Amino acid sequence: MSTPTYKSLNALMRHMRSCAGIDVRGSAHKRARAHMGYFHGYKGYRFSGSPARRIPYAGFDDLAAVVSFDSGLKALFYPLLMKLEMTMKNLALVELLEAADSSVLNDVYGRLMPGTKKNGRQGKLEVIHAGNQVLLERHRRGDRIVTHYYDAPGEVVPLWALFEVITLGHFGRLLEQLSSDALVRIADSWGVRRGNADLVPHLAFAITDLRNAVAHNGVVFDTRFASATIRKKVAGMLAREMGFEPALRLGFDTITDYLVLVVYLSAGLGFPKREVYRATTAYASRTDELRSRVPARVFDLIVHTDNRAKVRRLEAWVRAT
8 A cells, every 4th residue: 555645634633743843632623623724724834934934833722823813814804805906996997987988998908008108018918918818718608797798799898897807916917007197097096196196006916915815715924925026115105104104114024014005095995994993903903812822932923023013003094094
């Protein structure tokens, strides 16, 4: 009989005891281990930020507390991010329809994308091609949002059909190709100062990786989901607009910094103040709970030392808006 290339729950628990020094045993731990998932139960949470920063768990309860903290973050962010994505797209859609004076995709491309933005005409054509690929794939699947316009005589695909099916990442790339005037219109609708209109695409990019990690149950507490560097100008804008002191650096290397971004966008997009403030207090409560459940050596690898100061500044900003 060949050696198994997988581990049962009991074998995983033995592995955690022998190789990681985590005291995990008994039926209660086994049930809790099953609830965490095969990967998430240990592999996904054995380090913070990079594999070199191993988290020094002493017992299974420490690990369970970190998994619970991460799950709580996803539960906090999920409704806000889904609402952000929908609102950002909808408000941009309204502005682009008015600016182009048309809903026809080719009109929008021709009138609002000058072909002089990122990567010039090639960049514009790549965005158009990617959009057409998405529409084609949805048509193959029989998606009624798309098939109606291709199958009905005389119909043309409108911009809102594309916006219904593109990803947040493609949305950001489309924004990158828009004229400066179009970006100013969108900035106004998002509650962003006109002087920062060039950052509109980068605000969409900035939440894309977090949104995908949350939606697909990835690990989020240490921002390992980030696949691209967020423009320093975005961090600088947030610091200026929200009154962060230079000592409270926003580098998007902590989940707290992403909370700052999500709160800023939520407030600018007109979310109820109570809802936005509740997100900041819920985040503070979750970090306090983690602090009470794990040793300091574990907590310090999970939550950065400037967390409380950033959350206090964030709460003050929300109260003042």
